[in-house]
Amino acid sequence: MNTSEIFLLAMLLIFAVPYLFWRLLKTDYFAPLVVVQIIMGVILGPGVMGNLFPDYHKFVFNPDVVKTLNGVSMWGVILFVMLAGVELDLKKTWQYRRESMTTAGLSLGMPLLFGCGAALLLLNYQGWIGAKAAPWQFLIGTGMACAVTALPVLVMLLEKLEILRQPMGQRLLRYASLDDVAIWGVLALLMLDWERVGRQAGFLAAFAILTFAYRRLMVRLNKNDRWAVALIWLIACSFGADWAGLHFMVGAFLAGVVMDADWFGQEALDAMFKNVLLILMPVFFLSTGLRTKWDMGGYSVFFVAGLLLLASVGGKLAAAHMAGKILKWKDGEASIIGWLLQSKGLIEIVFANILLDKQIITSETFTALLLMAVGSTMLTIPLVHPKLHRAQNRGLVGQAS
Template sequence: MSTTEIFLIAMLLIFVAPYLVWRLGRTDYVAPLVIVQIIMGIVLGPGVLGAFFPAYHKFVFNPDVVKTLNGIAQWGVMLFVMLAGIELDLKKVWQYRRESSVTAGLSLTMPLLFGCGAAVLLMSYPGWMGPKAATWQFLLGTGMACAVTALPVLVLLLEKLDILRQPMGQRILRYASLDDVAIWGVLALIMLDWERIGRQLGFMLAFALLTVLFRRLMARLPQSDRWYVALIWLIACALGADWAGLHFMVGAFLAGVVMDADWFGQDNLDTLFKNVLLVLMPVFFLSTGLRTKWDLGGYAVFFAAGLLLVASVGGKLAGAHLAGRVLKWQRGEATIIGWLLQSKGLIEIIFANILLDKGIITSETFTALLLMAVGSTMLTIPVVHPKLHRAGNRGLIGQASS
């Protein structure tokens, strides 16, 4: 068979398998389609399909096909991360800065500390820390992976729970937005390469100067031209960041965060976001699944995933409850907010991909983080839905922030 035919077989697997599991299994309450796609990416990877059908797996996912899939996946994730950056509404964060900074700060710091503690335990055994990692990079990277909140997936979950446009939903988005900025900032710190520090400082300086010119240009362009110019800006920022050693996804996020949603229209952005999830991101999930490994043994990887999940959930809940005490929230609010903020989804997977690319974590740690992200997100709606129902009966959901 030709490479094109084998590529199309791989694409059929990518789109047919998750859809059938999601639709026939009616998993939407526990696992939305995006989570099923992530799980199927793992199943189609070398650890499951490759273990049971090694010859078939090697035939379908041969090097030429994988290169093509990786190219599509990189473009899809660049668009996704740019849209996540555009979604950040820092003006509202500033408007409610005390409440937002206290909640976001504690909700980031506590799981970071819990995650660092989990990383210390993992470092006691060989095979978890990447070959290019300094100890502080592995600790901070693993800790931040536990502290991530998946902003785009959080939007989908809030929409499913019917609180996206309500005051509580908007509060949670503000907290997640501030955490998102901090997480990408810490990621840039982890990526610092002292041998290329001149390049990295040069990129940041050029980015700051060009952002001023870019924003002036976008304000004057008609909306139809803004989309095209935004894509050029995205590619240029991703290229510059990767050249500087910061990783192209850091550049993609920076490209989005300096754009205003008003330039494109919220409905148009929502449509593009859904189309990227539908058309491109399933390929990213598969390419992510192809990177999973179980060489240390399945039990060890599952133990690490469970440890990281406890650190992530426990840290977020602890941070939210501390914030609730400081800000005097009503009973039940902290638990709901903590559970929603602990959902990981795509951003954590993107974060883990970057750590793996840079050699800070091993493929086994990456697999554990991937399983943790899946478990974290799947727990969210089943746990939060009944709590929201009870909170709604007490009149908490419609209340604005203090």
């Protein structure tokens, strides 16, 4: 077989296996298709299928095929995160800035604190801290992994729950996006890459200046030209953010945030959202799973995964309830927001991969974080759906703040 044929075979596995598993086993309630795609990405990766069928795995997912899949997945997630940014109403973010900053700060800080507590416990045992990590790096890195909210997965879950464009969905986007920007910034500090800290400041300053010129240009263009210029702007922002150490997804989100939905038309944006979700995002979920390299590390890894899951979920729920009391939310809102913000998905796995590459954590810790991310995401829909139904009956979901 030549490379193109093997690539198509890999694509067949990527699209067919999760769909058949999801449809035939009817997992939608506890594991929506996006969750199944995440799990199948891990299963099809080197950690499971690579160990069970190493020769077949190396044949199908050879370096040339994986590079191609990574390129497709990167472009898919860049488009998806941009569309998530377009969905966010900046005027509402500013209007509710006290609420947004309070909730985002708590939802980042509390699970970070809980995660650091779990990591402090792990320092007493061998095999969890990486070979090149200082204790503070291990503590902060593990804590931040517990604090991550997976923005692409959150958007999908909000879409599935049909609240993406409702006020509560917009609030959740505001909280998660502020936390995401902070998390990638902290990661750069964690790596002690002071050169990149300066780059980040330069990128954000340039972005702020160029945004004014970009917005003035867009209102003068027709719709066809707007799409072309928007894609150029998207690529430039993604490149700039990645160059600065903020990660290309942060740049893609910022690129979308400063766009107005009215420039393109809501119907066209909805069509693009569904197409990206259907055509490109499965490749992102599966190809990211293919990049995970992990060892099971014995039964202790399951205990540590449970500990980290408790820290992550407990921290997010505690933060949401604290924010609810401070901001006087209605009954039931804090629980819904806390459970949705605790969903991890593959963004946490990407974050953990970086920690593993830098030898801040070991492969055993990575495995525990991976299991925590899958468990966190699988818990979301079953626990949120009934709470959301009760809230909708009481008319809470439509409230703006």
